[in-house]
Amino acid sequence: MIPTLIVFAYLATVVYIGVFAFRHGGRSKSAEQFFVAGRQLGPLVFLLSLFGTNMTAFAILGASGFSFQNGIVTYGLMASSSALVIPLCLFLFGTRIWALGKKNGYLTPVQMYRDRWQCGDIGTVIFIVQAVLLVPYIIIGVMGGGTALAAISGGRIPYWAGGAVVAVVVMSYVFYGGMRGTAWVNTLQTALFLIFGAVAFALIGRGMGGFGEAVASLASAPETRALLTRERFTPEFFLSYTLIPLSSITFPHMSIFCLTARRMAQFKPTVMLYPICMVAVWLPSVFLGVAANHARDVPAIERKLEARARLAQPELTPEQRADLRRQAGGDDVLLVLLNHYAPVWVAGVLGAGIMAAVMASDSQILALSTMFTEDVFAYYGGKERFGEAAQVNTGRAFVVAVTAVAYLIALDAPARIFDLAVQYAFSGFAAMTPLLVGALYWRRSTRWGALAVAVWTLAAVAAIAAFQAFVPPPASGQTVVWEIGGAAALARTPGGATVFGYLPVVPMTLISGLLMWAVSLATRPPDAATVARFIPARRPRR
Amino acid sequence: MIDQPPLLHPGLGSPREVRSGGRNLSGGLCQPIVLPILFLGGAPIIHPADGWRQARLRPSRLPLRDAGAVRYTRYFTMRRAGLTGLVLLVYAAHQDVWWWRETGPMLFGFLPPGLWYHVGYTLAVSALMGLLVWRAWPGWLEEEAGRHAHPVEERDA
Structure with missing residues (x-):
């Protein structure tokens, strides 16, 4: 009960921050104030809130759940590759987006694309694609909220009620505070879950009697040894994941966030410290997820391990398999460990840290x-x-509508947090990277190239979704659907699909880049004067 | 730190002239002194449109002043290539297939190699980002944006 009360106190705090931001600027009728905080965020808020914006339920709950089932490979798959690709994208693209936004008053990436390629309706197509791809990401947040509150309260608050509480709280401070309130809340949240990682690591480690014994036990047992290596995944799969973080800069919320800095120099500490923050958040999440396999004294963990063992039986029906997968899922494993090993009030504070992330x-x-x-x-x-003023009010009404729709979808969303995020939103946005490269670095890129990229991305995401809906997943290994020269050109795996052994994000991104290049060269070059505003012929003289 | 390099075109003046306030410092003695200072000072890389074009010129066929500019540009072009190569090298180092199935050696007795290698890798990436910020920061973008800034609307009381 005490952890639940502490979490509710935290939720009340973040709502108050939203109201506070409303009183200090959010009340403004200016769209620039509401949507990008007047481009006035300071360096500390910019760093912490940008990092917090990227770290969602996916990072905390999804990572520990994925590592509970798949092992230490999770860190290399997502954390270390993101630590390289995301700061690099901020360095190469974020700085230019900021400069163009400052110069031309942009509030969204679509405004920039419309201006860059002189395309009204094609810009609308890009908006639709981005909106369709962003909704799953919002759903992740609501699902994470429901899972976290249910776990923190020991099941007293059901999943549907937890999701509703989180949705209403988020909606409230976004509605009142706009970007300023969101950034302040994110700053608090990032500080909380940076501290959370270290404290949770220490407490659970002590409770388990030291990690050395746990890891030695996992390494000695044949069924858990693979969790300490990467042998369950192929190097092709591992390589594929390095493309996923490209999505970070093409996500509209990240592009828009790049516009909020007061000065471009604020990107410097962000670019340098981002990898350090990644270690602080991901290392405890991943390691504790793996170590949870040793915590057989925790009843909830034991039930998950039993469900996993039963999943290996071949004679299960698809319904039984789906049910066992749900039982064996590890998205709440971190909270279960905290509830068992940490003192009750510490579990509450740490639960608030997890709520911050989700x-x-x-x-x-x-x-x-x-x-x-x-x-x-x-x-x-x-x-x-x-x-x-009507525009800002429309924005607020839209916040309410989007949150309500995301909540309704989250109530019935079948996939685990991690899978849902990676398969649709992340892959789709990674495939849209050529839009940014073309807009900011390639003079010859054209609106038709941009349209080809947008249409291809939407079609590819729809094709993956259809493929996974119609081809049932195998119990283990892969079902080869299409073979070329003895190689598995298209295969269904338990978690998704592969193309020649690589994740769909690889062909999606490569074909997207190819389309931008070929279609742009085949169509009329853009107006030179317009291009010069985006890519100067040479640097201005001092 | 120097925020932006000057334009480097034959006839427009060498960077040494610009950096020395108009005095022509061309000559064999100045170059070994000036270039390391610029290198350590973190002068940013040259715009590719200038860099690659200039890099094809032969300094020996140019007047002394422009020869300096070409050498300077080549220096920045090489540094750009060096930094790009370093980023690609770090990207390649992510694929540590050599201990794919190993559970040892453990660091601190509980971190398997597939984990501690990538934690170290992440810290190395932070150092790489520091190097990029130090040596290749596009400060000229901020100056240009400041000159042509879209007016920020006043906050309401």
């Missing part, structure tokens, strides 16, 4: 609202007809 869907909700009001409402004349 509530990072605020930026996505705000981004979607910003995009709708700027790229649709304002672009098609709403701002001129009804004024800027």
Whole structure:
């Protein structure tokens, strides 16, 4: 009961921060104030809130759940590759997005694309693709909230109620505080879950009697030894994952966040410290997820391990298999460990830290609202007809609508947090990277190339979803659907699909880049004067 | 730290002239002194449109002043290539297939190699980012954005 009360106190705090931000700037009728905090965020808030924006339920719960089932490979798959690719993207693209936004007053990436390629309706197509891909990411946040509150309260608060509470809290501070409130809440959240990682690591380690014994036990047992290596995954699969973090900069909420810095120099500490923050958050999450396999004295963990063992039996029906998968899922494993090993009030504080992480869907909700009001409402004349105040109010109404829809979908979403995020949102946005490369670095890129990338991305994501819906997953290994020259060109795996052994994100991104290149060269070059505004012929003289 | 390099075109003046306030410092003695200072000072890399074009020129066929500019540009082009190569090398180092199935040696008695290698890798990436910020920061973007900034709307009370 005490942990639940502490978590509710935390939720009340973040709502108050939203109201506080509303009083200090969010009340403004200016769209720039509401959607990008007047481009006035300071260096510390910028660093912490940008990191917090990227670290969602996916990082904390998804990572520990994935490592509970698959082992230490999780860190190399997502954390270390993200630690390289995300800061590099901020360095190469984020700085340019900031400069163009400052110069031209952009509030969304679609505004930049429309201006860069002189394309109105193609910009709308890009908006639709981005919006469709962003919704799963928002759902992750709601699902994570439901899972976390249910686990923290020991099941007293059901999943549906936990998700509803999180959705209402997030909606409230985004509604009132806009980007300023979101950034302040994210700063608090990041500070909390940076501290959370170290404290949880120490407490659980002590409770388990030291990690050395746990790891030695896992290494000596044949069924758990693989958790300490990467032998369950192929190097091709591992390589595929290095493309997933490309999605970070193409996610609209990250592009929009790049516009909030007061100065471009604020990117410097962010770029340098981002990898350090990754270690602080991911190492405890991954390691504790693996170590949980040793915690057989915890009844909830024991039940998961039993369900996993039964999953290996071949004679199960698809329904039984799906049910066992759900029981064996590890998304709540970190909270289960905390409830068992940490003192009750510490578990409450740490639970608040986890809630902080899972509530990072605020930026996505705000981004979607910003995009709708700027790229649709304002672009098609709403701002001129009804004024800027109506535009901001439309944004707020959109926040409510998006949160409600995401909650309803989350109630019935079947896949685990990690899978849902990677398969749709991350892969789709990674495939849209050529849009940014073309807009910011390639003079010859054209609107038709951009359209080809957007349409291809949407088609590829829809094809993956259809493929996974119609081809049932095998119990283990892979089901080869299409073979070329003895190689598995297309295969269904328990967790998704592969193309020549690689994740779909690889062909999606490569073909996307190829389309941008070929279609741009086949169509008329863009106006030189417009291009010069985005990619100067040479640097201005001092 | 120097925020931006000057334009480097034959006839427009060498970087040494620009950096020395118009005085022509061309000559064999200055170069070994000036270039390391610029290198350590973190002057940013040259724009590719200038760098690659200039790098094809032969300094020996140019007037002394422009020869300096070409050498300077080549220096930045090489550094750009060096930094790009370093980033690619770090990217390749992510695929540590050599201990794919190993559970030892353990670090601190509980971190298997597949984990401690990648933690070390992440810390190395932080150092790489520091190097990029130090040596290749596009400070000119901020100056240009500041000159043509879209007016920020006043906050309401």
